[in-house]
Amino acid sequence: MPAVASSPIPAVLGPLDADRIADLRPYLESVPDPRSRRGRWYALTAILLVCACAAVCGAKSIDELAEFGERATNSLLASLGIRRRLLGWRRSPKPVTIGRVLQALDGDALDQAVGAYLANRHRITASADVPAARSRQAIAVDGKALKGSARPDTPRRHLLSAVTHDRVATIAQVEVGVKTNEVRHFKPLLAPLDLAGTVVTFDALHSVKANITWLVETKKAHYIAVIKTNQPTAYDQLAALCCDRIGSPGWRS
Structure with missing residues (x-):
């Protein structure tokens, strides 16, 4: 998959609640992870779900994909499979992480x-x-x-x-x-x-x-x-x- 070119981030991306997420997880789990096992924090399925939800909400660039994750609520990130940090909060992947995964993906x-x-x-x-x-x-x-x-x-x-x-x-x-x-x-x-x-x-x-x-x-x-x-x-x-x-x-x- 080619890397998505960056573009200006819009003021507001469309909303998406946890209850409206189509469960792609069983299907996305079949996609092989191109990364080494060492140093992984985000599951591949979680990254792809963030990208899918962001795209549905109007994201058209890597920056916008990451922005969706930054604006998502803690409960939404949990439903997407984003792991919890030590203090209980969750953080969506940065643009560089998303870009590298999409570029290496099958x-x-x-x-x-x-x-x-x-x-x-x-x-x-x-x-x-x-x-x-x-x-x-x-x-x-x-x-x-x-x-x-x-x-x-x-x-x-x-x-x-x-x-x-x-x-x-x-x-x-x-x-x-x-x-x-x-x-x-x-x-x-x-x-x-x-x-x-x-x-x-x-x-x-x-x-x-x-x-x-x-x-x-x-x-x-x-x-x-x-x-x-x-x-x-x-x-x-x-x-x-x-x-x-x-x-x-x-x-x-």
Whole structure:
């Protein structure tokens, strides 16, 4: 995970009470700690929970992540897992500590943990919504460059994500390296997800026979591959098929 650039601290960050904290702890505990065992005061899960709560409240830089912890009440810090000092008070990690941890962290492991949490929350919400529960769930797979991730010596980082169509949530995400492409990350991205009966949508780039076969036969999912005119060969081949083999012709537009 790239370090977050510093920016001016806003006058007020949004409030967050202990009772409103989503329990990410079981998911974040699966993220490996990159630090040596010696000299640790803060648990990795506690640091990540502070960052998660601060981000929900509007923090956009390391300084703001740390500021949230400084403004948090003792009871809130306790619920986040911040250890108590000798005199009974708790102190949130400083910006330098947060920055070092985030820079050394395994970004893919963190993405998997947060994605698993969001996927579970999405299932719970969908099951509570009767009309949504009766309809087929849909997930879009797409890749985008990460805004603000470029550095003088490196290009912007590229992410491949799985996003729900309804109640939009990113339930899986992996980084695509500069020496590879999105197609190779298609299976690793979707492998941890329960896709039985789900409709997966993607563009022409992922219309690879091996990936589609795996999606249908192994994951028991359905799919819609969007083929546009910027892929003229595939588009013309599909346009030449009989409509009863491909459904409504309007899907090609």
